[in-house]
Each structure stands twice: as C-alpha cells, then as structure tokens.
Amino acid sequence: MSIQDEVSVLRRIPLFAHINAQKLKLLAFTSERIVFDPGQTLFMQGDEGDAAYVIIEGQADVLVNAAEGPVSVAHMERNAIVGEVAILCDVPRTATIRAITRLDTLRITKAQFLQLLTEFPELSIEIMKILALRLGRTTTELSEARSKLRSINAGQA
C-alpha cells in the first residue's frame, strides 16, 4: 500500500476528517505502518506511552488487568485510534491492546500527534468528543456495575 492509498484510508477516519490532504500525506509519510498478527499486543498496561495507533484494518481487544487476570473491556476496529490517553496525559498505558485479527495500523509518535493537535483545533475537538463519549460510556457502566454490586450484597445480606 502506498502513501496515496494510506491518505485515502486516513481521510475516511472521522478523527482526521478536518485535516487537509497535504498534511495527511505528510502524516502518512512520516508515520510507520505496522502490522500485528492475531494475539500480538500493541502495548501493555503500565508501559510508558510513546505513540498512538490508528487502526486501518482489523480488530483489537482492550484489556485491563484485574485480580483474576486481564479482562476485556472494549473492542476496537478500523478507523479507531488507540493509545492516545497515555501520550495526552503523560501517564502509563491504562490498558493493554491486543490484536484479535490481523491488525494493520499506522503508528503516530507522541511528538507528531501533539504537533497535529496544536495545528488543527478541529482534531482536538474530535479527540475531546471521543474521550467524552468513552467517559460517558464508562460512567454508565460504572453505575450499572455499582447497582449490580449493591443488589448482590443485598442478596447476601
């Protein structure tokens, strides 16, 4: 796949919708294309974050370490971006990402990503949207989990 093909893939990703073609081409040119085999991890929870990945093709699991081992908390597929939290907030990776199928990604380094955010405020808003949606979902899930837990505890008592 050449740069031109990558650019057309990137254009279809809502996150990059507002970025002009010239910049997308530059982003594609300076980013690394990495293919993961099924079962391979993109990064591990707790690692230092140095890059985000745009999924071009394939599916991945988002795993979080729990007492009984890694638990799948979400599912990612094409056009999604993963790993942006760690580079935005300078915190260790909050989850492990594992490829379910063959996963074709574009690796965007921290410096490139932050540069794009400053140049394209639209991108920042997109990122905010994504994060807010995730937070909303997490909050819903948390309250559901709490009420479940309460009913279990009530049942035991």
Place this chain on the structure above:
Amino acid sequence: MNPNLFKYVWQHTKRDQIWIIAVILISIPFGFMALDLPKLIVNGPIQGRGFTTPDATQRFMELKFTAPAWLGGGPVNIWDGIELGRMPYLVALCCVFLVLVCINGLFKFYINTFKGRLGERMLRRLRYELVDRVLRFPLSHFKKVKAAEVATMVKDEVEPLGGFIGDAYVQPVFLCGQALTAMVFIFVQNFWLGAIAASIVLIQAFLIPRLRRRLLVLGKQQQLTARDLAGRVGEVVDGIAEVRTNDGTNYERADIAHRLGRIFFIRYELYQRKFFVKFLNNFLAQLTPFLFFLIGGYFAIRGSLDIGQLVAVIAAYKDLPGPIKELIDWDQQRQDVQIKYGQVSEQFSPEPMMAQALQVATAGPVPHIDKAIEIKGLAVIDDTGAKVLEPVDMTIAPGEWIAAVGELNAGAEAMAEAIARLVVPTSGRIMIGDQSLQAIPESLTGRRIAYVGPDTYLRNTSLRDCLLNGLRHYPERPGTDAVKHHHLNLAEARASGNTSLDIGADWLDYQRVSANDHADMTAQLLAALAVVELEDDIFEFGLRSSPQSDVTADFEARILEARAALKQRLADESLSHLVEAFDPATYHVQASIAENLIFGAALHQSFTAEQLPDNEKVLSALAANGLDEKLFDVGRRIAATVVELFADLPPDHPFFDRLSFVRPEELPGYNVMLARIGPRGFAGAIKSDRAMLLGLALGYVEPRHRLNLLDDDLRDQIVITRQKITALIGPDAKQSFAIYDFEHYNLGSSLEANILFGRITHGLADAPARIRQEIRTTLLEMGLRTVIIEAGLGFMAGPGGKRLTQGQRQKIALGRALLKKPDILVVNRGLGALSPRTQRSIMQHVAEAQASTERKARMRMFWVLASPALIDMFDRVVVFHDGRISGDGKPDQLLTSNKHLKRLVA
C-alpha cells in the same frame, strides 16, 4: 643514569670510541698526502721542475729518510723507486692521487657509518633506559607527570642526542685532525699565510660561541614549550568530554594558539640569530682567500712564493673553514645536548625508584604465597600529606576471605593498595613469612597477588588479549613464526643494552592455569567470563562482529549450518514471512535499491551506500543499460515529494525526525536543484545533481518509504543489472564487495547478518525482536554459543577500553585477575559500576569456583566493598574508620556490635 652525558657515553662506548679514533688517526696521513700531491703534480711534471732536459727522469716512490743523529745520521734508503720520464711521471702521480682520493673516500665512508651505528645504538640504549626507568618509577610519581610529556621526551627530545653521541668524541678528533692537517700544511708552505689563516680561525673560535650563547637559552625554552604543548594536547584528547560538555573548546583553542605563538617567537628568534651567525661565519671564511690572493699574490709576484705553493695553500684552505665551522657547531651541539640530556635525566630520576633486581625476568613457576600476611604498624600518608592510614595491624590467614568496609577513603582503599604494592608504606611493613613485601620480586607478587581497582586501564587490544595480559611474564616458548634475522636482532639488542627477551615468543603461562594448549586456555577464558557474567555481552559482540582475517573453513561451515538451521526453524514456526531471504534471481523488496544492485556487502570503502553514487565503475555499469536515467527519475520524484511535503514546515518540526532522506537544512538546496534540472531532465543535468539524485534513489526502500516508485520493469532491470554488474566491474569485484550467496559465508557481513541471510520484513510488529530471539535460540540449540563468544573475544577494547562500559571494564578486570589463579585477590571497589544484585551473583560465582578447594588452600580475598550489603559472603569483616580499624570479626557479630558498621548498613 650518569648526570654527565660525556661520562654516560664513555661508560657505554669506550671500546668503539677508541677504535674509531684510531681509525681516524690512521686516516690522517692519507689526507695529508692527498693535499700535498697537487703541489707535486703542478711543480713537477707540469711546470717541469727536475725535468730540465727532455729525457730527464725522476725517481718515483723513492722511500728514504734521514736517520736521526743518535742512530749515526746520514740518509737511509729503503727503496730506490722507479725511474720515470716526465710524462709517465705525471701519469703515475695522477694515479697515486686517484688512489688517495679513493682511500680517503672509503675512510670517510667507514667512519661515518661506524659513527652512525654508534649513535643509533646509544640512542636505542638511552630510550630503552628511559622506558625502563618509567617502569620502575615510584607509582606516586605518576600523579605528577603527563603521559604525553613523557612520550615526547622518550621519542623526540633524546633524538638529537642520538645524532650527537656518535660524534661526541669522534667529531672533535676527526675535525681537529683535518683542521690541523690543513693548518700545518699551510704553515709548512708559507708561515705568513699560515699566520693569516690561524688568526682568522682564532677570531671565529672566539666570536661565534659568544654569539651562540643566546641560541642555547632559546633552544632550551623551545624544548620546554614544545613539551608543554605535547602535554596540553594530550590533556585535551584525554579530557575531550569535559571540554565539549562545558563549551570549553574555544578556551582550548586560545590556549593552544598562545602556546604556539610562544613557540613561534622563540623559533623565529632562533632563526634570526642562527642565520646571522652563519652569515658572519661565511664572511670570515671568505675573507681569508681574499687575504691569500692579495698577500700570497704579492709574495708570488715578488718571487718569494712559488705558484704551486699558492695553489696548494688555497686548495688546502678549502678544507680549513669546513672543519673549523663544524668544530664550532660541535661545541654548540655539545652544550645543547648536555642541557637536554640533563633535563631528561633529571625528569627520569624520581626517587625511590624500584630496584632493577625486583623486576628481573623470571621463567617458570614461582613459589606460592602460602604463609599468613602480617601487616604491622602500617601507615600511609598520601602526596598531599593527609594520613590515609594510621598505624594499623592486621593478619590475613591462609584461605581467609576478608571484606573491608568503611566510608570512602577511610583506610580500606589504602590498605588494599598497600597489599597490591601500589602505595609504599610511610611506616610499618607488610610481611609475608619472614620477607617484607617491598623486598619480594615483582615476579612473585605480580603472579600470586591479583588486584582489581575501581577502574582498570585496558589497552586497545582484543578482549582476548585484555583478559590474557595477566599471564604474560616471560617468553615461555619460542614463537610460531620464526623471526627473520633473529640472531642479528638479539646481538644488536645486547649491543645497546636492551633486553633480549623475544616479543614474538609465546608469553602465555599455560602451566599456571593448568592448560596444555590453546583450546584449554580458551576453556579457561570462557570459565572466567562465566564467573564475571560477561558471556552475554561478548556473545552480542560476537554476533555483531565481522571476523575477516582468522575465519577458518570449519568456522564458516558452522555459521552456514546455523544459517540453514535458522531458515528451517522459521519455517517450522511459520515465521518465514518475518524475513525475506536474499535471492539472486528476484528483486529484494525489503532492501534498498543500492543493495539490490550490488547484491552484496561492501568490502571496499568505495562500495558503501554513501560512496556508490560517486563510484565510476558502478555508474558506467548503470549507464550501460540506461538504468542511470531511470534511477535519476526515481531520485527526482523522491526529491519532489519531499520538497512538496516538507517545504512549509519549520526545521524543528517533529515530522522531520522521521525523514531519513534529507536533513531540513538541505531542503532549499533540493528545491533549487529541481528547478535547475527543470524540463532538461537527465541529459541536461550536471554531474553533481545526477549524483545527488542517484544517491536518493539508491537509498529507497519501497515498503519503508511507500512512495510507489518501482514497477516490475524497473525491478527486473535492476535484477538484470545486478547479474551483470560483477562482470562490468571486472577483476576488482572480489575485493569490492561480497556477494550474497546462500552456500557461502559472507566476509562483508556481521555474523548475525550471515546467519540471518536476508532482511527483516518492514512494518511487522516486533519482527526485529522476534528474529533476534530466534537467532539466539538457534545458536544455543546448535551449541554454537561458545563459537560466537570466541569470535566476540576478538572485539577491540578501544584506547583505554573506551569502547566498553565501565561495568564491562570492571568485569574484564576481575576476569583477568581470576584467570591468573592468584593466591591473594585484592579487590578495591572493583565492581562499583554494577548493580548490587550483579555484584552478589558474581561474588557467588567466585565463591563457587573455590568451593571444591580445601579451605586453607583456597584463594585469599581482601575485598573492599562499596556497600556492606555483601559482607555475609565473607569469613571476616574489617571495618575502617578514619584510617583506623574500628572493628574486626565475623560479619553477624560485628553487625550488632560495631557502631560504624551499623551506620554504614543503615
């Protein structure tokens, strides 16, 4: 060293000097005769004296003298000679003249060669003695001297001494002889002309040395400033990290410029004075012939001097200024070298110098140190006058393992250095049995005591040699390569007072490590590496190395086996897609265009990727089928893309980090170049532009740069050119690059690349790490780990071991110490650069290696620990505080009772 140069020279070259003086004395009469003959020829056969009638004859070679009165007087005829007519007489005299010319020439030749040899031998002796003295310097002296200054003294400053030594005695005798001969001759011819010549010579002899006094002072200054300069340059090189990290380069530039300025003015003044003296000398020398012509001519016209005499005087005078001038030169040189020699010998005489007897080369096994080491009242004061060790008593019993702990420089370090003989006790002594450590030859202590300091200097040799250096004490067996002219070398070494030990011999002490041969020794080396946990590092060195010279067929075969095994392994684990193997018949997608063209690893500089666009042979090969134009287009499209994408970005934009083709500051240049090429294309492009764009194209890797610039036609054409390129380059191809061939070992590639035989596929997650792991597992399973480690032992340590990390140097130092199989191992904060965990595990390995030995017979240890965490591994702990021993006992007892130890542990 004798402080007087003349005594020093005389002491070592007496016989040679006397011999050469005798030869010179013998040569003088011949010289005199050669001077006298022209007069005989001119006056006799040419002017006709004694040949008044056409058939007159003269006796040729008549030997007669007048007996002195006490023998009765009267003429004595030894030989009557031959009667010759005028013309034959001329011929005979001329022939004699020719013979004398030859004899004198040969004398000169012999004398000069002899003197040269004499001087060179003395120079060799002097240099050897200086280095010998450096080896015996008191170790504290090395804190005061700069290495570069010592090196210049040995190399440069004694050089003129060598030239002079050959002349020290000979030259004055020789020159005086010459000058006297000429002078006497002139006097014999005519007293007044002699008097003129003599008085001018006296003026010269009086005036010139006075003028030259300042020259001597300048010469001395020049010597000192030049030595300082060498010292400073040495400091800059050694301390380059400090200079660069502190932005100190301009201070250094100014300092060097200042020193060079001083040297310049000294030298310039030297030249001015030297040439003035030369001018004066020449003037005086020319003045004499003026007087000769004037006064001699006057006498000749008056008839009181015959023309032959005048010609002879002038001919003889030709030989006078030369020797006189050289004599004056000699005298100046004498004073000059006397000063230089004095300075050098002063610099090389620090006291107390180690006695020569303690460093005598000793063959074979030396006795073990099996007695207790008694340290009695040992005190050490360092060069600043600080007491680093107060009088201390201690005993190290056989087999004992002692840990020494304390604050930094609380005394433990000084104790370790004293046991290793690195510091001389200010008072007290270290006794081994009934002998003082200071009186034991180094051949015993250097082999039976091993010392590992905080940082070890490694020479720039292979790691193997670094490790084995502790085993080289004596030429144990003759070398494998017979040295040419060995006897001549030996005789010459003896004549110059050098050691006759042969550096070409095998110096390794196999016996001490109970090794029989090279293989045993290697096994010992590997064992030592395992103890100090250096195997992995050296294994990596081995994989990255490209051994060239010492590759055996067996080694190659094993690497090729590994190559095949890795291929099979990757296929078995369905990982083959991670590597694209080299296939001569297809385009290698993962490799650059350059690699696809050459299809081999560069052996010669001009075939590396950077040099390829300038390589005429490759260019002509490309031109042969029009590939140069196509690659030019590829380069142009790359340049255009880069310019298009990056043109508006500021140079510090993070996107530039990923741009491998060009540096941001080159971008405008590309823009200009593309405009310059414009529609004219390849045909109209200038050579440098072509090379630039070709360079861009050659570095292009399709899956990495993803610009979609290659099509099947171009790939095919590249593969076809690849197959032709060897033929096109011609007979040099073999030395230029090593072609990738599955059946053959590749001399231009590292071992790792040889085993991989291909390129790791781009863009597959973790592919490099997985392949790395597969290569290592394959080698381990095939039992090739030691083979690779052995290759890694060929890694060069770099000057001072700078290519290694400090931790690696410390490991090498400990490995080298253990390889010696010492009776006593002294470690002075020797593993400080390593983590406590690694230190403990290495300590455990050291202990395990001794486990099978009976306690009393095992290696003793005196280990100065950087942290007290490891004291549980020792029999006994000695706690140092303020230069005194504050506690001595078993580790667990002291941990509860000694307050200083408690504080250290806390």
